[in-house]
Amino acid sequence: MAPVLAAPKPALPPTGDTPGGGGAGERAFSWGVRSAAIAVAAILVGVLAFLTIRGGPSMFAGAGDLPARATSFFQLAGPLAFGSLWVAAIALAFATLPAVGVALAATVYAPSPRFGRFLGAVLDLLAAVPSVVFGLWGLMVLAPLMTPVYGWLHDHLAFLPFFSGEPSVTGRTALTAGMVVGVMILPIMAAICRESFALTPPALMEAATALGATRWEMVRTAVLPTARSGIVAGGMLALGRALGETMAVAMVLSATPFLISFNVISPENPATIAAFIASAFPESAGRQVDALIGLGLVLFAISLLASIAGRRVARKAVAR
Amino acid sequence: MSATVLAHDADRSASCGGGVADVLASSRPRWGRRLRNRLALGAVVLAVAATAVPLASVIWESVRRGMARIDAELFSSSMWAVVGPGGGLLHALVGTLLITAATALIAIPLGLGAAIFLTEYGAEGRLASLTRRAVDIMVSIPSIVAGLAAYALFSLLLGPGTRSGLAGAVALAMIMIPVVVRSSEEVLRLVPQDLREAGLALGAARHKVIRRVVLPTALPGLTSGAVLGVARIVGETAPLLLVAGFTDAMNYNLADGRMTTLPVFIYTQWSAKGLDTAAYDERAWAGALVLMAVVVALQLAARHLPAQIAKLRRNR
Incomplete structure (x- = not known):
């Protein structure tokens, strides 16, 4: 994973005329790399x-032109946007503490640099597991495992809106989907936390230890405060990834369109934008496909906001 | 890391007997603080477990449930006319190979070229900052949106409803390009400035310095970045589902007709089950096992290729 927090280094070579430059080879080469840069920017504009x-x-399309028999684009997009944010929030709730913990284990708590590298490899591998494999795992391994837990939650905590209502018997709930997405974004967040913990000035940590702080007190007073914006940045970037997650959610979540619900163990759950596009696409045609593309645009806007916010916080973290 | 060492030394000297230790013992933190310290350590250990257990479980379940179908038939036949047990994923392997190769052919030259421009030519120009911003935004394109964009492009060019491996490769390239640009730019910036200046001072043209000095120096890192880019897209499902579709048959032609890749194979084995569901589940897990093996191999390659390339070069 490319470092997010690393400050851009000063630009390198002196540009302009070079002693041997100006030949045909030089012109061709610089024209080639320049057009590659233009192409990259053009691809984005094209998208x-x-x-x-x-x-x-399609934002102004009426009934008949929309998938799932929706009567207006916003009737469709509103609950789906809620579903995306809801599942992403559950995922963040599950991923944040473990991500910070693993990042601490890989830096401050690592008994040796080798252990830190080993944890890094584990995180890289976890980040590389394809989402369709996570979907299969969430559906066939995690969901059956969680079903009794949901029964217990309903029996004992039904007064909370999250656990009221009959629990799902398949385990394919918003909570399971959120957990699976949480596992998927954990390495992203951990990588950024790890980077920002590594930026803690060693003198600060040594000073805390010299004053008699225990290791936890050292972490709490020296490491976490300096890395706070790094942690927030990691969370925002992970949120962006969670919002765009498609296959794992499409496979795990048993979704009902148009539903807005905070119940996380019910057999009926709000759908997410990405998963809805994937599942509705094969059976859509003509104007309905346009509406799905419109939904994609909404999803792009939301996840772009999350990652812009994350990057802004990250830049602040470096500046300090 | 020096603070870690310090903390260790304090632990050790506090626990061993003798004169200095007695003095230190009197200044040992009180039990409440010690307890909190222990609890924090416990939480960190739990966090490591919370990371390692799902990974171990995914690997273990893929092996346990997929191993039964790791046989010759799996790698030598497609799903054509198979409705029960048997069948294989050869068509998906071929599809993965073709689509991934096509994606790399689009993304690596463009990404590397843009990175060379950014580090060696553009520096602080307007085009450079425009490209950088574009890369920043492209990183956050959800993969399904890349699929939708490729679908919109190809349906505009070739009419609605077209599906092809090439369209899939275009969608995946949108995801891979920013990865390649970022990693290449980072590696190119690590090439010592002295090397460039030495080349220029000897009167070499700029492109010669880049091609003969900068790129060879950066080659190990560039390779690793490219491999990681491939690892990033080889497991993509959603965009391919939209633009490459899926099929049970072999298809060697990127430009024509539906083409299945490994992740899409896994998905369709689960989503379009026949009567004998156990056979489909087994195939899905076998596909997951093969895909995991591919991903692990790519990760290992990205980790060890740089050192190998450097070693080869030293021996030459």
């Missing part, structure tokens, strides 16, 4: 243009 041209008008 935005195609999505807007095809998906934009």
Whole structure:
């Protein structure tokens, strides 16, 4: 994973005329790399243009042109946006503490640099597990495992809105989906936390220890405060990833469109934008596909906001 | 890391007997603080477990449930006309190979070229900052949105409802390009400035310095970045489901017709089950096992290739 917190180093070589430059080879090469850079920027513009041209008008589409027999685009998009944010919030709730803990284990608590590297490899591998494999795992391993837990939660904590109502017997609930997505975003968040913990000035840590602080007190007073914006940045970037997660949610979550519900153990759950697009696409045609592209545009906007916010916080973390 | 060492030394000297230890013992933190310290350590250990257990479980379940179908038939046949047990994922392997290769052919030259421009030519120009911003935004494109964009492009060019491996490769390239640009840019920046200046001072043209000095120096890191980019896209499902579709048959032609890859194979084995559900589940897990093996191999390659390339070069 590319470092997010590393400050951009000063630009390198002196540009302009070079002694041997100016030949045909030089012109061809610099033209080649320049057009590659232009192409990368153009691809993004193209993506935005195609999505807007095809998906934009669907925001004003009426009944008949929308999937799932929706009567207006916002009737469809509103609950789906809620579902995406809800599942992502559950995922963050599950991932945050373990991510901070693992990052601490890989830096401050690591008994040896080798252990830190080993944990890094474990995190890289976890980040590399394809989402379809996580979907299969969540569906066939985690969901059956969680079903009795949901029964227990309903029996004992039904006064909370999250656990009221009959629990799901399949375990394919918002809570299971959130847990699976949580496992998937954990390595992303941990990587950024790890980076920001590594930026703690050693003198600060040594000073705390010299004053008689226990290791936990050293972490609490020296490491966590300096890394706070790094942790927040990691959370925002992980949120962006969680919002875009498609296959694991589509496979695990048993979703009902148009539903807004805070119940996390029910057999009926709000759908997410990404999972809805994936599951509705094969059976959509014509204008309905345009509406799905419009939904994609909404999803892009939401996750872009999350990652812009994350990057802004990260930059602040470096500046301090 | 020096603070870690310090903390260790304090632990050790506090626990061993003798004169200095007695003095230190009197200044040992009181039990409440010691307890909190222990609890924090326990929480960190739990966090490591919370990371390791799901990973171990995913690997273990893929092996346990998929191993039964790791046989010759799996790697030598497609799903054509198979409705019960048997069948294989050869068509998905071929599809993965073709689509991944096509994606890499699009993404690596573009990504590397843009990175060279950013580090060696652009520096602080307007095009450079525009490209950097574009890369920042592309990183946060959800993969399904990349699929939708590729679908919109290809349905505009070739009419609605077209499915092809090439469209899949275009969608995946949108995901891979920012990964390649970022990792390449980072590696190119690590090449010592002295090397560039030495080359330029000897009168070499700029592109010669880049091609003969900068790129060879950065090659190990560039390779590892490219491999990680491939690892990132080889497990993608959602965009391919939209634009490459799926099929039970072999398809060697990227430009024509539906093409299945390994992740899509896993998904369709689960989503479109026949009567004999156990056979489909077994195939899905066998596919997951093969895909995990591919991903692990790519990760190991990214980790060890740089050192190998450096060693080869030293021996030459």
